[in-house]
Amino acid sequence: MSDSKPATSSFETGRREFMKGVAAVTGAAAIGSVSNVHAAGSDVIKVGLVGCGGRGSGAAMQAMSAGDDIRLVALGDVFKDRLDNGKKNLSKHKNFAVNDDHCFVGFDAFQKVIDNVDVVLLATPPHFRPAQMEAAVNAGKHVFVEKPMAVDAPGVRRVIAAAQKAKEKKLAVCSGFCYRYNEPTREMMKRIHDGAIGKIVTVQANYNTGGLWMNPRQEGWSDMEWQLRNWLYFTWLSGDHIVEQHIHSLDTAAMFMNNEYPIECVALGGRQARTDAAYGHIFDHHAVVFEYASGARCYSYTRQQVDTDSDVSDWAFGTKGRAIKRAFNFHQIEGENAWKYRGKPTDAYQTEHDELFESIRKGTPVNDGDYMTKSTLMGIMGRMACYTGKKITWDMAMNSQESLGPTTYEFGSLPVPPVAIPGRTKFA
Ligand SMILES: NC(=O)c1ccc[n+]([C@@H]2O[C@H](COP(=O)([O-])OP(=O)(O)OC[C@H]3O[C@@H](n4cnc5c(N)ncnc54)[C@H](O)[C@@H]3O)[C@@H](O)[C@H]2O)c1
Numbered sequence: 488m489s490d491s492k493p494a495t496s497s498f499e500t501g502r503r504e505f506m507k508g509v510a511a512v513t514g515a516a517a518i519g520s521v522s523n524v525h526a527a528g529s530d531v532i533k534v535g536l537v538g539c540g541g542r543g544s545g546a547a548m549q550a551m552s553a554g555d556d557i558r559l560v561a562l563g564d565v566f567k568d569r570l571d572n573g574k575k576n577l578s579k580h581k582n583f584a585v586n587d588d589h590c591f592v593g594f595d596a597f598q599k600v601i602d603n604v605d606v607v608l609l610a611t612p613p614h615f616r617p618a619q620m621e622a623a624v625n626a627g628k629h630v631f632v633e634k635p636m637a638v639d640a641p642g643v644r645r646v647i648a649a650a651q652k653a654k655e656k657k658l659a660v661c662s663g664f665c666y667r668y669n670e671p672t673r674e675m676m677k678r679i680h681d682g683a684i685g686k687i688v689t690v691q692a693n694y695n696t697g698g699l700w701m702n703p704r705q706e707g708w709s710d711m712e713w714q715l716r717n718w719l720y721f722t723w724l725s726g727d728h729i730v731e732q733h734i735h736s737l738d739t740a741a742m743f744m745n746n747e748y749p750i751e752c753v754a755l756g757g758r759q760a761r762t763d764a765a766y767g768h769i770f771d772h773h774a775v776v777f778e779y780a781s782g783a784r785c786y787s788y789t790r791q792q793v794d795t796d797s798d799v800s801d802w803a804f805g806t807k808g809r810a811i812k813r814a815f816n817f818h819q820i821e822g823e824n825a826w827k828y829r830g831k832p833t834d835a836y837q838t839e840h841d842e843l844f845e846s847i848r849k850g851t852p853v854n855d856g857d858y859m860t861k862s863t864l865m866g867i868m869g870r871m872a873c874y875t876g877k878k879i880t881w882d883m884a885m886n887s888q889e890s891l892g893p894t895t896y897e898f899g900s901l902p903v904p905p906v907a908i909p910g911r912t913k914f915a
Pocket of ligand 1: 537538539563564566569594596610612635664715731
């Protein structure tokens, strides 16, 4: 596979068609405005996907649907079967223009994708996000970064630095914290920030669900392959489900609090029902109480246990009322300023890409670096409190030196760390 050839004939055909379309619809001025903002003066925005799984494929579809000037031209995945599967689905889109020599497999696939595109979509397990985002920004590429941004504090610090560098280089950084791009959520948050429920005293953030997918270990899989194919269940890869999944609730708490983040937290957690070794070593429940400088508290619960009741809802209790959010479409304020979202459902995942690409075209790149790193750290801080049984402050979490996972990646032996035990597991 080559990483140096420019886009090939099917891409060029698409590009010519796009140019005709733009000229017909909007005239030459629009062409000029588009060409100003992309690498190498191209009129087409070339997009590459790293991590061709479920979310990555969704993100690439949404990117391709964000304008006629967009072409998906490169794919990367650590596994060929995953790449082939993603490619098959993505090839149905009219803006798909990936040729075989732009399909890259292996741990270094991300760099080859980066080298061939203007915008990189990063949707691998979160462990890899900091290095991959840093490489993209260093190469001068715009990025869409799925949540969470990292699994440990060194990773968060790396993403903070990369997001700052992106700002200096006028590169877009769009986060996959999808509720930030959900119109009903935006409308509710605006009302809250305008005082609809008064001063917020308490937030409750719930992400309680059943079990998730697991791939039974196959003969011939090394430890590394088994862990990568079951990345949810290894803290070095996912951050544990408080960081990987509950992060949406914690980011919603941050939205309620108008981007105020907690100063400290205490927590309980454990591995009670999902104990089989096939599920790695993460916990199956966490309960964290976050304390804010303003005196507010956030009570946060997350559970992944089969045959238990699901509840994905976020609540803010204020001095004049309360607000309730359930997933994407239920948003309600009760009290003096009662309100309920009655508009049509919108597609937050599509809005992410519509706004990202529009910001690139306009030369005013979006930069979500601040909240996306802080919300990730809030999850990591909660996990640290659950694992250790100790009070963890924001500063302790931010300055932690604990770096999870191997420093070099190869398909070989990789022992599973022990399950954390509060009181015995030490903060690092
Ligand atoms: N915003 C949301 O609502 C949402 C929803 C689902 C997932 N996500 C996030 O998206 C990310 C991906 O989740 P998913 O559900 O698509 O997982 P997935 O397992 O379906 O896909 C991950 C892909 O990354 C590949 N991969 C693993 N390591 C790699 C590496 N080093 N280099 C290149 N490819 C690598 C895997 O082979 C796999 O194909 C996660 O961070 C997850 O938290 C976000």
